[in-house]
Amino acid sequence: MTTMATPTQSSPDAQVLNYNPKSESAGAKRAKSTIFHVVALALTAVVLYPGLWMIASAFKPNAEIGGANTSLWSNNFSFDNFVTAMEGIGGVSTLQFFTNSLVLALGAVVGTILSASVSAYAFARIKFPGRSIFFGMMIATLLLPFHVVIIPQYIVFQQLGLVDTYVPLLIGKFLAADAFFVFLMVQFMRNLPGELDEAARIDGAGHVRIFTSIMLPLMKPALISTSIFSFIWSWNDFLGPLLYLNTPEKYPLPLALRLFVDQTQSSDYGAMIAMSVLALLPVLIFFLVFQRYIVEGVSTQGLKG
């Protein structure tokens, strides 16, 4: 995230573009840079306000959240909300919800990486009959809104007796059903020079060898982006788990979060927000760990040859 904020670290090059340094005094230069930073900081504050509000509210008593209280500050800051949030819901501990979310998210990442990369290799590098038709069909699934397939999918999994297991949520990931990721990788592979596989084939490598030794290492940026997105999507998924999971012990975090707010009874906003903060941490960590690879990927992609 910090690396994105390049405009604030005004580099000498950028300044040269903006004005001629010879015609201005050092004082004017400093004034301009001060104004720039003040404006930038003010904008950052506006953008970050919702996040700050969330963090501040996590420490506030319930009666001071929302409604007529718009201030970030409170005289009653405490960790009570976190204590309530960690107590869990209906006899299921919050740790259990975290574990479930993590199992689902990591399962999704592993499944997507394995299946999408293999399928993408087939579409990008192997000529087989009906390739363009299959590719078109795969793209067509992108155009189908999820809501159209909910009921047929539910019937299939229900008849197979797989409701209330993680299978309906994960099997699609292991079968490259996420056409978006396959498409992303196909496009990436098409940009890799074909001479590389030709050279490998001349050396006697088969598809398996070309895929594992040539393609996979070169595809690292695409694989990283895929992992990040599939992790975050799975972590935030609400509808899938809602429909397929029945036992509260199997619920992931997004389902648990909703249980704090009930329109028909009293709502515990404080605990919900505290748990939201906790739920954001893994995503944030995952992003921070992998974001340098994205940046790396973008910079290496430019170097062709």
Added chain:
Amino acid sequence: MINRRHFLTTVAVGTASAAALAACGTGSSTAGQTGSAENPVTINYTWWGNDDRAERTRKAIALFESKNPDIKVNGNFTDFAGYWQKRATEAAGGGLPDVMQWDLSYLRDYGQRNQLLDLSTVNINTDAFEKSLLPSGQIKGKTYGIPTSTNAFAVYYDPAKLAGLGIAEPTGKWTYKEFNEFLTEVGTKSSGALFGSTDYTGVWWMFNIWLRQNNIEAFTEDGKLGFTKDDLKKWWNLPAGLRGTPAIVSEERVTQLAPKSPFGSNVTATEVTWDNFMAGYLADSGAKELKLVPVPSDDPDNLGLFLKPSMLMVASAKTKFKDAAARFIDFMVNDPEVGQIFKTSRGVPASKTQRDGTTFEGTDKLVVDYEKSIEQYLKDAPEPPIVGFGTLETSFKRVASDLNFGKLTVDGAADAWFKEAEDLIKQNA
């Protein structure tokens, strides 16, 4: 790259095959299986609600299982909004749980589509229920739902806030004119720091009660509107001079305060709504005490009030364990110990055996006492609302809020709502 013609045909093929899959359905079996203590049957029970309800329900299930060793109950829960998404999918897939907590607004919809079991065909004791309440779970002679508990409409107020302004507490014997004057007094005496109330004419049920006070039906037996556009105009004109004054909180403010209510945020002194909101309001506002009085009426003998099931128990039409499901429902609505577990968190227990077996204290007692105090005014509960009622109720609120905003005149608002309502009723007919 992709050939465009190929692409379009394959997209069409893909979509069509997915649509074909949706047509598959399932049959059903109706054998009523029973279990024994060594080999118990397992029924699924699902409900919506928060942590507190989950805790109480778990206790009730444990008690049921200890008294009925031949039945195991597998309980699960979600939040209210997700609950109905999930039920819709399950109903389409033929996999509704055996026993479900239910809301009145969805009863006719699922009942008419034969998704729910006719509970008059199984053994559930309803002797301890008010006769005026049971029709609310019945459609065309079939009993689809048994009320667990009731709620009634009321005017909430915060006695401390009124005392601070030097305003006498309302008695609940008031006409609409007196109610309007009361709201104005709150707004004026607090110099705008405290509003009288939200625009009470935006609440569908309040309108429904006003219609009953004037002996007009909200819906006819064949599911059409029972009132005219002029009735609606008259209703929306009741507080006409109050909108935009401190008597009624502006719609902008209400939106800013969401998801909390203006009353829960200590922005208004009164609110008209169901009496089971007490616990939520107390928690949100931090007030020490809130009180309830009956709604205004221009006819002191007809307050238009009724008991509404705050929730019902239903069973799936496709359950394999009819007998076990019936025994569980009977236990949940009648057992005094269950009443003691839930107190008023589901509403005031509907069954007299359950109500008598429960000790009510503090807030619980306030709500129970309120329902007792209006007993003489209660009339038959309305039939389950028409299909699509939820949409009608939402659009009523939306149109009324446009009216409050000043975007619509009363005439324009009545026209707009009537058009939506008539279209919707035609669609569902």
